[in-house]
Amino acid sequence: FVDAGAFERRFLASVRPDALRLPDPLVAAMRAVDGPWRYASTLEPTTTPAPPRIREHYAGIDLYGQWLMHAGCLAGLDSLQWGSYGLEATNRFANDGMIFAQAFPRDRRRLDRLGVRWILAPPEAGLAPSAETLRIADDAVGFDALLPVAHTAELTLFENPHALPRAQLLDHVLYVERGEDVWKRLAAADFDPGRDVVLVGHDGPLARSVTPGAARADRSVEWLSRDDGDLRLRVSGDAPGFLVVAESDYPGWRAHLDGQPVTIQRADGALLGLFVPAGRHEIHLRYRPFWLGPTLAASALAALIVVLGS
Secondary structure (H helix, E strand, O other): OOOHHHHHHHHHOOOOHHHOOOOHHHHHHHHOOOOOOEEEEOOOOOOOOOOHHHHHHHOOOOOOOOOOOOOOOOEEOOOOOHHHHOHHHHHHHHOOOOOOOOOOOOEHHHHHHOOEEEEEEOHHHOOOOOHHHHOOOOOOEOHHHOEEEEEOOOOEEEEOOOOOOOEEEEOEEEEEOOOOHHHHHHHOOOOOOOOEEEEEOOOOOOEOOOOOOOOOOOEEEEEEEEEOOEEEEEEEEOOOEEEEEEEEOOOOEEEEEOOEEEOOEEEOOOEEEEEEOOEEEEEEEEEOOOOHHHHHHHHHHHHHHHHHHO
């Protein structure tokens, strides 16, 4: 999208379960679990529940299979952030580096990282999900861990009990030499999205060195606010950590730690991340794309010309 922020303000403000055209039993199940979770859908876009304005906007557009490219298929159930619209980056993350992948992610751990707690599936999925009924790839892994929550004549709702918080302070950084190596490392059997994060570069801070079974550092992350393009968190830890925020590292994000600018690191090839020293800190992530200023200036100039010419 050219103007991601304007798109959200127009179509996606305050997306909640009861705005998704879901049957009442599914809404009740989703509301029973606190947290800014997301949902994903294995349905075709034409049958994926979405706010009415989303359906109207996408009418006639063929987006089958591109679950992250369809705004109704990945939603923060409290509200969507501007950062969710770095669709290129997020789709790369879900589909091993491919921008326009025509498939649902083959690895459930990708959904874990993105905070996808709920999976909407066709009614035939029933209580015994399979690759065929979920409409996912035969070689998909980890989806046997989904728990059936509710079933109606229109939909089946599964819970992903392994979904991770939308912001995490992690223990270990895994370094790879090249961008294309990120996807291989994410797919490795020993990769743990609740512990590890992958960066491109040479060994540096927090390189994985802790032996299995070692005590985990005491860390906490608290959301202070989640507004459009403006995220504030309070983090604390008894050792340095790496903060991963499951929003796309789209050009235009800026980060401040305790009021001082810090460098954003692209985590897992697509997401927002930054190193955080030990102690208690406040993080401010703000999205202001480079084109915002020129666009506003051009709009103001055009308005002035219209006024003077009328």
